[in-house]
Amino acid sequence: MSNSxxxxxxxxxxxxxxxxxxxxxCATLNRATSWFDKWWSExxxxxxxxxxxxxxxxxxxxxxxxxxxxxxxxxxRQQLSLAHNRDTPYELIGNRAIIRNLRRLKHNEIPSGxxxxxxxxxxxxxxxxxxxxxxxxxxxxxxxxxxxxxATDLITRYLRSKEQVVHFHTIDHFSHAAxxxxxxxxxxxxxxxxxxxxxxxxxxxxxxxxxxxxAFCGGHTHPRVIGQLVRLCLFCGIEPIFTPFYDPKxxxxxxxxxxxxxxxxxxxxQFANLAEVKTEQPKFLRWYLHCYDPPALNGLTPAQVRRGxxxxxxxxxxxxxxxxxxxPITQGFVHFMRKVDASASIDVLNQSWLVHKxxxxxxxxxxxxxxxxxxxxxxxxxxxxxxxxxxxxxxxLKEPIYDLLPIFAHNRTRCRDYLPV
Numbered sequence: 001m002s003n004s005x006x007x008x009x010x011x012x013x014x015x016x017x018x019x020x021x022x023x024x025x026c027a028t029l030n031r032a033t034s035w036f037d038k039w040w041s042e043x044x045x046x047x048x049x050x051x052x053x054x055x056x057x058x059x060x061x062x063x064x065x066x067x068x069x070x071x072x073x074x075x076x077r078q079q080l081s082l083a084h085n086r087d088t089p090y091e092l093i094g095n096r097a098i099i100r101n102l103r104r105l106k107h108n109e110i111p112s113g114x115x116x117x118x119x120x121x122x123x124x125x126x127x128x129x130x131x132x133x134x135x136x137x138x139x140x141x142x143x144x145x146x147x148x149x150x151a152t153d154l155i156t157r158y159l160r161s162k163e164q165v166v167h168f169h170t171i172d173h174f175s176h177a178a179x180x181x182x183x184x185x186x187x188x189x190x191x192x193x194x195x196x197x198x199x200x201x202x203x204x205x206x207x208x209x210x211x212x213x214x215a216f217c218g219g220h221t222h223p224r225v226i227g228q229l230v231r232l233c234l235f236c237g238i239e240p241i242f243t244p245f246y247d248p249k250x251x252x253x254x255x256x257x258x259x260x261x262x263x264x265x266x267x268x269x270q271f272a273n274l275a276e277v278k279t280e281q282p283k284f285l286r287w288y289l290h291c292y293d294p295p296a297l298n299g300l301t302p303a304q305v306r307r308g309x310x311x312x313x314x315x316x317x318x319x320x321x322x323x324x325x326x327x328p329i330t331q332g333f334v335h336f337m338r339k340v341d342a343s344a345s346i347d348v349l350n351q352s353w354l355v356h357k358x359x360x361x362x363x364x365x366x367x368x369x370x371x372x373x374x375x376x377x378x379x380x381x382x383x384x385x386x387x388x389x390x391x392x393x394x395x396x397l398k399e400p401i402y403d404l405l406p407i408f409a410h411n412r413t414r415c416r417d418y419l420p421v
Contacts, residue, residue, distance in 0.1 A: 004162070009039045009051035011156060016040060017248055018155075018255040020262055028157075028267055046096050047246075065119070069102075069109045073119045076101045093342065095120070136339070136362045138250065139380045139387075141209065141241070143173035146309045150205040151254040152195065154186060154213065155261075160272050167266075168194045170202070171257050175309075176294040177202055177302040178257055180285060182277050186215045188228040195232065196319065203311030206410060207335075208233055209241045211251055217242060223351045224397065230334055231327035234370065236314070237408035241335035244363065245347070250337065260288075312410060321405060328402050331371035339363050348375065356390060364390065370401050 008029055015025050016036075026033050042049050065073075080093040080101070095116035102110055111119075143149040152170040159165060166186045171178045179198045183190050195208070210216040210229070218227020233240045243250040265284045271277050289303045297305060338346035344357045348366045355364060355377055365378045365387075375395040378387045 006051050007156075007164075012036055012039060013043045013051075014155075014248075015258075015262065019259040024263065024267060028262070065111045065115055066109060069107070069111060070119050072102060072105075072107060073098055073111070073116055074123050074125065077120060077125050137380070137382060138337075138363050139365070139383075141173065141207065146175045146177075146306055147172055147203050147205045147311055149173040149207045149209060150198070150202070151209040151251055152198070152216075153211060153251060153254040153258070154215075155258050157266055159274070159277075160270050163273075165271075165274060165277060166190075167261075169254055169257055169261065170195075170198045171254050172202060172205070172302075172306075173253055175302050175305040176253075176297060177306055178285070178288060180261070180281055182274060182281065184274060186213070188215055188218075191215045191229050192232050195229065196314070196322075199236070199314035200319070204236060204314050204408075204410075205238060207239050207241050209243065209251065211243050211248070212245055218349075220350055224349050224395070226329055226334075226349075226397070226399075228327060231329060232322070234330040234332040234334070235322060235327055235405075235408070236318070237332065237404050237410055239333045239335060242337065244337050244339050247339070260292075264288075318407060321407065329370060329397065329399050330402050330404055332404065334368045334370070336366045336368075337363060338366060346377070353377065353393065359390070368395055370397075373397060373401070 008031070012025050012029060012031070016022065022033060022036055022040075025031075026036050039051060042051070076098050077093065080097055095113040098116050099110060099113065141149050150170050150172055152168065155167050155169065156164055157167060163184070165182050165184060167180065167182045168191070169178060169180050179201045181194050181197055183194070199205075212220075214220060216227070216229055218225040218230060230240050248255055261284070264287075265280070269276075269280060271280075290301055293299050293301050336346075336348050338348065340346055340355045340359045340362050342360060343352075344360055345352045345354050346364060346366060347353075349368070353366065353375065359379060362379060362381070365380075367376050367378065368374075369376070373394065373396050374392050376392045377390040379390055380387045
């Protein structure tokens with residue numbers, strides 16, 4: 001199977017999760033609805049699927065599983081638990097993940113999910129109650145003014161020539177103002193160039209939210225990595241905040257914008273090349289800012305909400321102060337929303353951090369303080385309760401930490417009710 005086909009399957013499901021209709025998805029991807037239904041069903045039954053072709057190995061054995069298979073089930077589960085794969089949520093150490101690994105190992109006896117669960121239960125390896133809960137309270141960001149919080153995400157689409165284009169979208173949570181830009185790649189340098197254009201267009205935010213895409217977070221290889229985008233945010237006095245792994249609904253504002261962009265822009269054109277995309281983008285952006293009234297704005301356009309607001313600028317004088325090449329680390333805060341896994345841990349910057357067994361299945365916030373070089377873990381159980389500090393750990397970096405330049409200092413207080421430190 002080609003990587004492009006696998007990518008199309010992933011794109012279809014991502015677009016459906018973002019709210020796009022089944023009909024539009026199939027039309028723009030040139031696929032039958034039966035194709036979509038097959039992979040949507042696959043995702044619903046196995047959210048951890050990699051969308052590759054299914055194995056033709058039998059799913060069940062007519063006989064009781066052998067002792068060898070039972071030992072393999074236990075060993076694979078233990079390895080998955082030890083690995084703490086930072087790209088995978090904790091649910092993927094369950095029976096489906098184990099069966100998937102047995103297939104990859106080309107084991108000749110593939111047990112059913114219920115059989116795997118019985119073996120795990122007998123060995124005391126089942127997850128604690130609550131580890132897979134979907135009803136845990138999530139403390140949403142609270143933007144009370146223009147440019148309090150930006151959210152950025154990317155979405156891939158294909159030109160008429162089948163060449164892939166990466167589209168970067170940013171939205172201001174309060175005014176719903178947006179900025180869009182497209183590229184043929186999503187390297188760290190491209191992402192940094194994009195956010196600089198965004199800040200020049202919209203002004204500097206207090207907080208900038210991203211998901212855990214490698215280009216945003218700095219990659220998933222080295223522990224305690226401080227990537228170029230995070231360094232750029234800190235240098236400009238902005239606090240980056242990362243949403244939980246594989247939890248797109250926590251970034252629903254930008255996902256909603258993706259859907260509108262697809263419906264009002266991408267699906268109405270057949271683009272031959274990137275230049276054509278860039279020619280049309282300003283027209284769409286003008287319409288969105290000055291004519292479109294998002295439901296949350298009660299009849300106002302984003303431009304009307306922002307009219308007369310004094311913004312923190314990001315002009316040529318600011319940009320000229322940013323060093324070329326690898327940026328230094330500037331004092332400030334980096335935040336991570338995480339869901340505590342079955343081992344009572346979270347993954348932050350490619351390192352596992354123990355939280356507490358009573359918080360398994362709950363959302364917590366981890367904040368790295370670059371000046372004091374520590375990592376603090378906080379929990380908020382209900383909307384009307386204050387954040388509770390769970391623990392603080394050292395977070396030492398070998399690089400020097402620099403002071404924020406006065407020109408980037410904010411003249412207003414960020415929302416410390418949401419992010420107390």
